[in-house]
Amino acid sequence: MSDIPSSPAPAVRTAELTAYIAARMCHDFISPASAIVSGLDLLDDPSAQDMREEAMGLIATSARKLADLLAFTRVAFGASASAETFDARELEKLAQGVFGHMRAELAWTVETPAVNKPAARALLNLAQLAGAALPTGGTARVRAVQEGASIAIAVEATGPRARLRPEVLAGLQGQPMAEGLHGHWAQAYYVHLFLADAGGRVFADVTEEKVTFAATVPA
Numbered sequence: 001m002s003d004i005p006s007s008p009a010p011a012v013r014t015a016e017l018t019a020y021i022a023a024r025m026c027h028d029f030i031s032p033a034s035a036i037v038s039g040l041d042l043l044d045d046p047s048a049q050d051m052r053e054e055a056m057g058l059i060a061t062s063a064r065k066l067a068d069l070l071a072f073t074r075v076a077f078g079a080s081a082s083a084e085t086f087d088a089r090e091l092e093k094l095a096q097g098v099f100g101h102m103r104a105e106l107a108w109t110v111e112t113p114a115v116n117k118p119a120a121r122a123l124l125n126l127a128q129l130a131g132a133a134l135p136t137g138g139t140a141r142v143r144a145v146q147e148g149a150s151i152a153i154a155v156e157a158t159g160p161r162a163r164l165r166p167e168v169l170a171g172l173q174g175q176p177m178a179e180g181l182h183g184h185w186a187q188a189y190y191v192h193l194f195l196a197d198a199g200g201r202v203f204a205d206v207t208e209e210k211v212t213f214a215a216t217v218p219a
Contacts, residue, residue, distance in 0.1 A: 012176050017186060017193075021077060024183035028069050035062035068097035076124040077190070086120040088113055088144075095127045095142070104134035104159065110144040112151060118198035119144070119151045119217040125191045126213045130157035132184070133164055133211040150200075150216045157211040164204065164211045172202055172213075191215075 039059035042048045048055075072094045075086065088110040099106040106127065115123065123144060130140035138159015145152055167181060171188025174196070195202050200217040 012189065017189065020177075020182045020186035021190060024186050025073055025077065027183055028073070029066060032062040032066040032069070035059075036066070065101045068094075068100065072098045072124065072128075076121055076128065084117055085114045086117070088115060091115070091120055091123055095124055098128060099131055099140070102131045102134075103137040104131045104157070105137075105139050106131070107139055107141045110142065112144060112146045115144070115151060116217070116219065118194055118200060119153065119219075121194055122153055122191065122200070122202075122215045122217055123155075125187060126153065126155040126215065129168060129187065129191075130155045130211065130213060133157040133162055134159045135163070136161045138162060138209075146219050149219055151219050153213075153215045153217065155213040157213075158209060160209060162209050162211050164206050169204060172204055 036059050039055040039062065042051050042055035042058075075091070075094060092108040092110065095108065096106055110123065123142060127140060127142050130142070134140065134157050136159065138157060141154075141156045141158070143154045165181070165184050167177065167179070167185035168188040170176075170178060171185040171190075172192050174189065174192045177185045177189075191202060195215055195217065198217055200215055203212075203214040205212040
């Protein structure tokens with residue numbers, strides 16, 4: 001396991017990071033939103049009435065995906081109102097909602113019944129990063145346990161063609177964007193920032209058919 005320290009790096013402007021995160025969210029939301037519009041267009045098309053059932057199915061599936069993504073994003077990236085602690089079962093429900101639209105499966109074992117905001121964000125973001133590391137399927141195993149004054153989080157993505165994008169590793173290391181997809185980097189850099197602010201640390205390791213993330217967060 002290789003430590004990803006919160007070492008000094010060239011500063012990334014807040015406005016720049018915000019723009020990248022907003023673009024990432026829009027990228028996630030635009031696909032189901034566009035599919036809903038396409039389904040409505042089919043319903044309005046007199047020549048496509050034989051496709052009404054398919055259109056309704058498309059609308060329903062896409063609306064569920066959009067709702068799941070919005071609920072997940074509200075906690076993973078947002079302030080989620082004034083909540084400072086989160087029920088681990090509710091976090092699992094949010095994560096399972098997103099994984100319901102991924103090829104990978106989620107195995108959730110979080111022993112602490114409630115976690116603070118930094119730990120909640122770490123669990124959700126690292127789980128999503130693990131799912132993204134499994135483009136052809138596999139299992140993302142999320143575990144967390146309180147050890148003294150810290151919460152230890154371990155997330156393993158295991159499956160064929162498991163991979164960690166270079167921009168994700170750069171973001172977790174607190175490095176500015178070089179090459180690759182800004183959305184993947186922004187999420188990883190955001191994880192680096194809020195864990196460092198909370199006094200935590202993040203780790204990563206890549207082996208054949210496995211990507212492992214781990215973090216420690218003050219409880």
